[in-house]
Amino acid sequence: MTRGFWATMAVAAVAMSAGAAQAKAAAQCAPRADVVKALGDKFHESETARGLVNPSVILEVFVSEQGTWTLLATDTQGQSCVIMAGEGWDGATMVAALPGT
Numbered sequence: 001m002t003r004g005f006w007a008t009m010a011v012a013a014v015a016m017s018a019g020a021a022q023a024k025a026a027a028q029c030a031p032r033a034d035v036v037k038a039l040g041d042k043f044h045e046s047e048t049a050r051g052l053v054n055p056s057v058i059l060e061v062f063v064s065e066q067g068t069w070t071l072l073a074t075d076t077q078g079q080s081c082v083i084m085a086g087e088g089w090d091g092a093t094m095v096a097a098l099p100g101t
Contacts (some may be wrong), residue, residue, distance in 0.1 A: 029081040032074050036062075043068045048091070063089045 030038075039045040045062035053059050053073070060072040060080075069089040074080040 029079055032072075032078050032080040035072060035080040035082070039070055043070070045070055059083075063091070 036047075039062050043062075043064050044066065045064040045068060047060055048063045049061040051059050056076050058074045060074060062070045062072065067089045068085070068087050070085040071083040072080045073083050
């Protein structure tokens with residue numbers, strides 16, 4: 001993954017904390033427990049990584065054994081928004097592609 005990609009994700013998560021992304025993507029936001037349950041039930045995804053974007057937002061990565069993945073931003077109120085999702089996740093390839101690994 002490139003630095004630009006991660007910078008874009010951080011900007012999106014910060015925008016969510018300000019409410020801009022929540023208003024734009026209200027249909028993609030829900031209480032965290034509901035989103036996590038839906039990801040598990042529909043896609044068999046579970047949390048594999050998380051990181052603090054700022055004191056108000058946590059970025060979480062959910063991945064399935066089939067390779068589907070979802071990136072969530074969760075605020076301190078417990079509201080989660082789907083930032084993006086995709087297929088073909090390969091953790092080993094991702095780690096090998098990172099600089100300094």
